[in-house]
Amino acid sequence: MKDYRAFFGCEKDVFPANIAMKDILMTDALRGVIDRFEYTLRLGGMALVTGEIGSGKSTALRYAAGQLHPSEYLVITVTACTGSIMELYRQIVTEMKINRSSISRSVMMNIIKKEIVELAESHKLKPVLIIDEASLLRLDVFEELHTLCQFEQDSKLYLPLILAGQSTLADRLLYRTSASLASRIIARTHLEGLTRDGMKDYILHHVHLAGVTANPFDDAAVTAIHQASGGLLRKANHLARGALMAASKDGSCLVSAEHVRISSTELF
Ligand SMILES: Nc1ncnc2c1ncn2[C@@H]1O[C@H](COP(=O)(O)OP(=O)(O)OP(=O)(O)O)[C@@H](O)[C@H]1O
Ligand SMILES: [Mg+2]
Numbered sequence: 001m002k003d004y005r006a007f008f009g010c011e012k013d014v015f016p017a018n019i020a021m022k023d024i025l026m027t028d029a030l031r032g033v034i035d036r037f038e039y040t041l042r043l044g045g046m047a048l049v050t051g052e053i054g055s056g057k058s059t060a061l062r063y064a065a066g067q068l069h070p071s072e073y074l075v076i077t078v079t080a081c082t083g084s085i086m087e088l089y090r091q092i093v094t095e096m097k098i099n100r101s102s103i104s105r106s107v108m109m110n111i112i113k114k115e116i117v118e119l120a121e122s123h124k125l126k127p128v129l130i131i132d133e134a135s136l137l138r139l140d141v142f143e144e145l146h147t148l149c150q151f152e153q154d155s156k157l158y159l160p161l162i163l164a165g166q167s168t169l170a171d172r173l174l175y176r177t178s179a180s181l182a183s184r185i186i187a188r189t190h191l192e193g194l195t196r197d198g199m200k201d202y203i204l205h206h207v208h209l210a211g212v213t214a215n216p217f218d219d220a221a222v223t224a225i226h227q228a229s230g231g232l233l234r235k236a237n238h239l240a241r242g243a244l245m246a247a248s249k250d251g252s253c254l255v256s257a258e259h260v261r262i263s264s265t266e267l268f
Helices: 004-008 028-043 059-068 085-095 105-124 140-147 169-173 176-184 196-209 220-231 233-252 257-264
Strands: 046-049 073-080 127-134 161-165 185-191
Touching: 004 233, 028 046, 028 185, 046 059, 046 169, 059 073, 059 127, 059 161, 073 085, 085 140, 085 161, 105 127, 105 140, 127 140, 127 196, 140 161, 140 176, 161 169, 196 233, 220 233, 220 257, 233 257
Parallel strands: 046 161, 046 185, 073 127, 127 161
Antiparallel strands: none
């Protein structure tokens, strides 16, 4: 495919998946996640971040965690899988760089909890556990997970927990077996798709980040991206980048709704 970057005078790829922290756009949704993140850390509770695929959950968590100073916080981020709670414990142990391990579930839990207490009491570091893709966790993991965050009969809140995942995560917490975990959740937010105006700002933000001063997307193209993506950011990224390619192939400096349509034929 023709390189759209040279055609539009982009200094780098537009709409990249690996957006740098400093380039993340402050949206209302992101502000909502940060507020709840801070509140949960302050109280030592649990929070839930849900949203459709590609709505910006992981980016929001990365941004919120990135605001925490490493001299004060230890952020433990794991991406959930469909395995047992032992699998999750192993992921946490690896992420915390703990050299001990065991084949016993209770021993593994105690290894992690001991380290958390040590961090909180001796090193004066505040641990935070973030589990992304938590909608993948099995129900038996939800049943047990709260015990990892219980210290001294629940009187010490050493390990705030942020769970993020697709909308089904909230449904899974409604199961009776998840009730203990759900009862400890003190804040939740659901990331919706951007509005039409929000999408316009989002597209402009990325265009400017790439060093392009004149916005090549006409109004109809923005509307088409908004409609075809449902306001969801990853889909919007792919549509907008593909539309830039289609326009450059046409030799057109303006990106139209037709270019967005052409781009959409390559996507799911
Ligand atoms: N605030 C933002 N500013 C700029 N770009 C963003 C922002 N939020 C998300 N993005 C972009 O949208 C893409 C999708 O976001 P992200 O991966 O965070 O979504 P997600 O909800 O975690 O998706 P999934 O459900 O697949 O895990 C990212 O690659 C990133 O480029
Ligand atoms: Mg994600």
